[in-house]
Amino acid sequence: MPVYSMTGYASASAGGATNPESGAVSGSVSVELRSVNGRFLDLSLRLPDELRSLEPALRELVSGTFKRGKIELRVSTGRDGEGAWPQPTPQQLHLLSRLESTVQGWMSKAPPLSVHEVLQWCRSGGTSEQPDEIAMEAARAAVEGLREAREREGGRLVAILMERVQRLRELAAQAEPLVPQVVQRQQQRFLERWREALATAGAGASVSAEAQAERALSEAAAYAIRIDVAEELSRLKAHLDEIERLLAKGGELGKRLDFLIQELHREANTLGSKSAALELTSVSVEMKVAIEQMREQVQNIE
Template sequence: MPVYSMTGYASAQHSPAATPAGEGNRPPAGMRLGLEIRSVNSRFLDLSFRLSEELRAHEPALRELITGRIKRGKVEVRAGLEGSGAEVVREPTVRMLQRLGSVQDTVRGWLPDAPALSVAEILRLASTEDGGSVDWSEPLQQLARQVLGDLLAAREREGARLATMLQGHLQQLRSLAEQARPLVPQLVEQQRQRFLERWKEAMALSEGAATPEAAQDRALTEATAFAIRIDVAEELTRLAAHLEEIERLVNKGGEIGKRLDFLIQELHREANTLGSKSAAMELTRISVDMKVLIEQMREQVQNLE
């Protein structure tokens, strides 16, 4: 399965076959339906709609369509009717003008001081009448399916790019772990030799105050305690296991963002422990490099669905 990013954008317009204004339930000439969907990362699915007045009744159908295809992300849907120039002006029909005149006479019969309808108000009412009488269900659903498909394709392309970057970071982390693995035995042996040298110096100065066996045993005990304190084999083993699981999830694809986010936290914990046990500058450098890579991975993972 592909890996999907939560970041994407798609838009399209649709111009249905038109009829003269006021005839039937098809759109007037020049009217276009526009729709766009944009999404960014979010912990859960957060849908918001900005629909024109004529399209608000279709929000539940759009919501059902989108939730069936998208599981995570902050998704914003915008849709509206568009036109330009003289196409925006709807010529009112004779029947509509008669109805408006009758309603106006009735209102002014009860409210003599009420102002008469202006030309602008009549044209606005005519436009609302035309737009509101159109059945946009099927055109809107078709356009939404097209735009949603384009959005998912964009999210898939971005997801593939992020997956490639994650794979590269995994290889770098494995390389750093391999560099760290032989350092600990070297450090333990260096510390053991240092303790033995200190034991020999102490024996030369003590003039028999302590038995050689007791002093040597103490030196070896201190060396053993040091080896235990700086041993990072367990951290490196867990880190390798986390890297394998991350690689498996990335190759598997699907909805992996939340699980990867948890594994990134575990990686960061192991890298921190590696740094706290460091007894050499080289091991400290490796720990810092690991944490830089892990932080970059965290930013990438937070964009995955």
């Protein structure tokens, strides 16, 4: 299943065809869809007055396709812009002339058609398609176009996220061999300082040398546990495995990815706070940079 971004744009038009028999031109309708990221589905519609009745159908169409994102749907008709008045064709004028003659033959007091009435009929008359049908046709095409655009953008986001996942794995691999070295180094420093403290206390100490050494080893072991980050690295790799699994599965996974990004950030923070060596601190900073880059991309995934 593909991964969809919440960012995209699409447009489509329908109508504007000429009836070969009557020469009438059906009204054209254009639909634009713009989408950006959002926590939920937030749909806003901008419709001309004559198409207000389509709002429920348009909302159902969009909500049936998209689950998250701030989406703006704008509908415009051929008469909305400049140059809305059509150029009457000879077929249209001939048809109108015959119709006018027929009406006046039965209703002798009927006034002749005005130029405005002729242009109005040429713009909207003589078509079997209703404006609502034309608008829905354009909307369906635009929704499909937006779905494809969001799918393409989603594919690019997946590629970026997989690069960051690989970068985090490399950083974790750099940190792993440093952990026992750092623990051993800090234990040695702890014991050296403990011996210095005992030497300063002098021979008047009431505790035996064996008991003092045992206590020093116990304190060193407790300190080693506090600075050991092997568990954090293990959890970080487990979160990366889950992110890769979700990206391969696809579908609606933006909220789950967002939660996993928070967990990654927590592990990187703990790694930084526990690190007793400059090397591990540097790894932690690099991890935070990569995770923040992932967060920015995940915010756009549906």
